Amino acid sequence: MKIDCAGKNEKANVVALYGEFYVFFAFLFKFVAWGKVEEYRYFFSRLIMFLISIVVCIINSSLAFSNQNINIPMNFSNWIYQAGDLECNLMSADFPYGKFYFRSDENNNITFVVSLNQNGWQWDNAMLKIKNAPWEKASDIKSVSSVWLPNSGAEFIFERNISHVLTSINQGKWMMLSLRGSNSSADQTITIPTVNIQEALQSFLSCRDRLLLSNQSTVQREQLPKMPFLDTRDREVVIYFAFGQRTLSNEQKMRLRALYRYIVEDSRVNTVLVDGYTDNVGPSVANLTISRQRAELIAKELNRLGLAEEKVEVRAHGLRYPVASNDTAAGQAKNRRVTLRLVRDNEQVVPADHAFSNVEKGKIQQ
Template sequence: MTLMIYTLKKLLFPVVFILLSLNSFAKELFVPMDLVQWKYKGDKFSCSLNQAIRHFGSINFVAKPKQPLGVQVNSFHVKTPYERAILSQVTSPWESDYPPVVIEEIGLPKKAGKVSFYDDIENLLEAMAQGQWLGFRLTSSQLNESLDVTVPSVNITQAMADFNQCRAQLPAMAYRDARDVVLQFNLGQRVVSSSQKQTLVDLASYLKHDKNIKRVLIDGHTDNVGSSVANLQISKVRADDVASILRENGVRSSLMEIRSHGSRYPVANNNTQQGKAKNRRVTIRAIRKEEAVKRKGS
């Protein structure tokens, strides 16, 4: 049946048709090439490559900080009686007659109207840049029914270029990651490690993008080993080193507030080695303008 549908697809493109058999019911929607218009939309924290489909909804490539590239399908058809969704790479009609390549198959989410794919989307986007098309299928075992949508990759070149440029400029962190960062320090460690430095570089890339960040609080802490004066000094050295790396990567000094607390505010029991390890830390908190207003009013 799949081979029959695929063969008819080659013959009847680009019209919408219904194929009936004794055992199944399949509906296929082809987007006519003269109606295909991929569109780019983006800002500092999100990029999308969108194709609207009349009487169906839309298909979107979506990129966000620290998330895999995804394909999001928005449609009123994404609901029961359909149970599963399949994303495929489809050969254009004028190329060799190869069957569709399944990219990912998933069960439909409980919330109707939207389904997202994240497996191998980079390769799908690259294939579409080379002329391959996108296929989407909904299936229902209960009704032995399927709905197939095929979208050509024509008129995608400029929109895809803008989309990829937007992706390249996305920060390395999302706000949920940048809001509270905790760096743990080993006993005797005064400056950040190479992996911690990379975390700070990623954090700086976010802080430079988000113009709503009003303050960045950097707080140094220690365990209770040593004198209070020595611990206060160590916590200051650690916090200053963190601030220095953020500054080197473009974060304004006026944005940062650096504080050292020594061992005064433990988050774990200093009577255990595990507790001491948790207390040796520098925390970095990014506060947005709306949060600052709430804190001031509380």
């Protein structure tokens, strides 16, 4: 009768042991009662085999449920690099104890995934460590990441400090996996060699950097229209001026710096239209001059920040094209403005005399 020493079928083991003991005592009774030794030679052979199986089970059980220090042989250390459209993978190849792999996505989230071939273990937490290679003189072991295992299983993910782990591996360090349970007899450590990893590691790191740069460009393009002071439909910024104001405030300069960064990132912008306007206070000629001065003030600040002069077109309109009624102070404040419109390479610049025809036709806030 075969006994499962691995402990995977405890009920079957109990039944098997009970059957063996029953046969043992039955034959022993007959042996004592009748004294027939030769007839029970087969029984003694079975008894010896039974005792041997018990000893083997005891030894295996003590090994299975006591602290284990597993050192994966170096000749098993083989690492493979694989890349997808949105992720990079650095995987161990066919370790007998399970699979280990690093993964990096387009958001630069780097994880270390552990998938063990052992089931039924009641581990509470796992700790990832780095250590010196065995041929190093000093045995330096440092914990770098940990994960709690509320639902004990054979697969779990480390998410913290994995970039540091990769840097350490690049410097020749090995990894160690420490598994702990509520019962100390379930504790286990697995040493993971990193020999033969350098070529795959360099490919993985290059893939990670490439994904990160690509994602940064995508995020920047997607976030450009979300600037709070930029009209997303017309890509227009409006800067208001106080009555008699002839210099830029710090807040206005901050907005222009943000706009300049926007323009630098959006390579499609090839022209910035700067249009100056005033309220109706004072002579129209004076208002035309003031509107030009304010528009040129904006243009010079953009040039100072680094925007080429040929990309900036200044236009002055004076008191024409009000967006609000000049009969109130609030309306006048809205009309004292400079607008900056970003023109992309696939757009045409509309002449100033035609650009505001809709405003002249009565689309003015009262």
